[in-house]
Amino acid sequence: MTAHAQTASATILPLAEPLKAVRDTRPLRLITCGSVDDGKSTLIGRLLWDTKAVKEDQAATLARDSGQQNDLGLPDFALLLDGLQAEREQGITIDVAYRYFSTDRRSFIVADTPGHEQYTRNMATGASTADLAVLLADARAGLLEQTRRHATIAALMGIRQFVLAVNKIDLVNYDKAVFERISHEFREFALSLGVRQITAIPMSALKGENVVYPAEAAMPWYDGPTLIETLELATVRSGQAGGFRLPVQRVSRPGEGFRGYQGTVAGGSIKPGDSVAILPSGTVANVKQIVTFDLVRNAAVAGDAITLVLDRQVDVSRGDMIVSIDSQPMTGHHFDAQLVSLQPGGIEPGKRYWLKSGSRRQRVTVEPLSQLELATGKWLPHASTLSMNAIGKVRLSFEELAVFDPYEQNRSTGAFILIDPDTLNTVAGGMITAKRGDVGGIHRSQGGEGQRVVLSLPADLAEQIMASELFTNRRDEAEIRRMTSKQAAEIFSNAASDI
Numbered sequence: 001m002t003a004h005a006q007t008a009s010a011t012i013l014p015l016a017e018p019l020k021a022v023r024d025t026r027p028l029r030l031i032t033c034g035s036v037d038d039g040k041s042t043l044i045g046r047l048l049w050d051t052k053a054v055k056e057d058q059a060a061t062l063a064r065d066s067g068q069q070n071d072l073g074l075p076d077f078a079l080l081l082d083g084l085q086a087e088r089e090q091g092i093t094i095d096v097a098y099r100y101f102s103t104d105r106r107s108f109i110v111a112d113t114p115g116h117e118q119y120t121r122n123m124a125t126g127a128s129t130a131d132l133a134v135l136l137a138d139a140r141a142g143l144l145e146q147t148r149r150h151a152t153i154a155a156l157m158g159i160r161q162f163v164l165a166v167n168k169i170d171l172v173n174y175d176k177a178v179f180e181r182i183s184h185e186f187r188e189f190a191l192s193l194g195v196r197q198i199t200a201i202p203m204s205a206l207k208g209e210n211v212v213y214p215a216e217a218a219m220p221w222y223d224g225p226t227l228i229e230t231l232e233l234a235t236v237r238s239g240q241a242g243g244f245r246l247p248v249q250r251v252s253r254p255g256e257g258f259r260g261y262q263g264t265v266a267g268g269s270i271k272p273g274d275s276v277a278i279l280p281s282g283t284v285a286n287v288k289q290i291v292t293f294d295l296v297r298n299a300a301v302a303g304d305a306i307t308l309v310l311d312r313q314v315d316v317s318r319g320d321m322i323v324s325i326d327s328q329p330m331t332g333h334h335f336d337a338q339l340v341s342l343q344p345g346g347i348e349p350g351k352r353y354w355l356k357s358g359s360r361r362q363r364v365t366v367e368p369l370s371q372l373e374l375a376t377g378k379w380l381p382h383a384s385t386l387s388m389n390a391i392g393k394v395r396l397s398f399e400e401l402a403v404f405d406p407y408e409q410n411r412s413t414g415a416f417i418l419i420d421p422d423t424l425n426t427v428a429g430g431m432i433t434a435k436r437g438d439v440g441g442i443h444r445s446q447g448g449e450g451q452r453v454v455l456s457l458p459a460d461l462a463e464q465i466m467a468s469e470l471f472t473n474r475r476d477e478a479e480i481r482r483m484t485s486k487q488a489a490e491i492f493s494n495a496a497s498d499i
């Protein structure tokens with residue numbers, strides 16, 4: 001149905017209640033990760049089994065299939081997972097699978113991602129929507145590099161709640177000292193990643209101890225929560241905080257007098273009468289009408305697919321972003337980001353890539369700044385390429401103005417993938433880290449030719465200053481960061497005398 005037809009047949013709803021009054025029924029999204037054979041499949045199978053998410057016919061098949069396989073006389077819970085057939089054939093789990101289960105208190109979606117290093121990409125995909133990460137460690141092996149890598153990616157993808165499942169605790173005779181050593185080591189590591197909410201649980205996924213049911217008899221020394229209790233109390237991230245964001249996917253001009261901008265709301269909310277800015281141009285307008293596939297609405301929130309009608313003729317095209325006027329994202333040519341390199345060729349400094357974020361696709365070059373050393377959690381200065389699976393801090397430089405939120409504030413408008421224009425492979429997944437206002441005033445590096453200048457000013461003003469700065473001082477790089485007019489005015493009055 002065209003947008004024109006939508007308006008013609010639309011019902012105007014006299015909605016008395018604002019949309020935000022609708023009950024929040026969002027499930028908790030979690031990701032499980034760890035090294036190969038730590039017991040992820042068994043743990044997820046156990047969660048499904050003990051929360052009764054397993055249907056009777058599946059249960060009968062499970063009992064039959066696993067009858068002779070388990071010396072503990074328990075079903076092999078890993079058999080519950082769909083990917084198992086492929087896993088059995090290839091010896092690996094091949095993709096991200098999402099599974100659903102619930103308790104009386106909450107429902108859950110778990111992303112099951114493979115443990116093999118070459119599948120780091122799938123792990124990053126699963127983590128990008130998760131509220132919480134369950135990291136498994138085999139009690140016998142302790143923390144392995146792959147568990148650290150997964151914890152790092154989970155933290156980079158903005159997950160701020162970790163559960164460490166010290167699994168197979170039955171195989172170390174329920175030894176409290178083993179549990180404490182591994183959880184202490186993990187806590188230190190997670191804190192270095194900026195994650196503060198950490199729950200460590202000694203567990204036997206196979207026997208179902210501390211998963212859904214507590215295990216006082218086997219582990220009298222543990223009085224913390226079970227996994228399911230922790231998950232029930234965890235916080236669901238709000239995707240709706242922050243300002244309104246509509247990445248424009250399509251401009252709809254079905255007929256005379258109707259022009260609508262279509263896309264899925266990527267943050268915040270909007271209602272008719274609200275003032276918006278169209279970025280990167282900065283043009284302003286007011287919202288006249290919000291249309292969905294069958295209704296004219298009095299509001300829209302993150303996740304809604306809408307057509308937005310503005311009160312005046314403006315120039316908007318695919319890839320632009322319509323945002324609330326009083327809470328705008330960052331606009332500029334240079335951004336700091338963190339990324340995970342996903343292809344054998346790695347990331348080449350200076351090469352032009354396509355950056356895709358939502359409906360936008362822009363040319364970008366990437367300058368690696370540092371690389372994370374997983375064993376120590378330290379950022380090492382890095383000048384050459386970022387090889388496959390490396391996690392790096394980079395500087396992105398765009399030919400045209402780019403618009404982003406910091407990933408911490410908006411996981412949709414702050415995330416991107418890099419595409420190699422030669423092979424069309426996705427070579428990296430990343431998130432924008434530069435925050436609005438994190439640089440104040442003018443910063444100059446010391447030295448002569450090739451100095452860098454950072455101007456924190458409203459874009460229009462900064463652009464003019466930058467032009468003259470580059471011209472008069474022969475600097476080869478400058479950077480603009482947006483800030484409020486008040487901050488800018490203050491800085492400008494200081495900076496003007498400085499230049």
Ligand SMILES: Nc1nc2c(ncn2[C@@H]2O[C@H](COP(=O)(O)OP(=O)(O)OP(=O)(O)O)[C@@H](O)[C@H]2O)c(=O)[nH]1
Nearest residue numbers: 036037038039040041042078093115168204205206
């Ligand atoms: N004794 C004991 N064995 C366990 C426990 N959890 C898992 N296992 C066993 O460990 C082996 C590996 O478990 P999986 O669940 O397949 O491991 P995984 O991490 O999913 O492995 P990948 O999918 O290959 O990454 C299986 O033989 C399980 O039965 C546990 O708590 N105790």
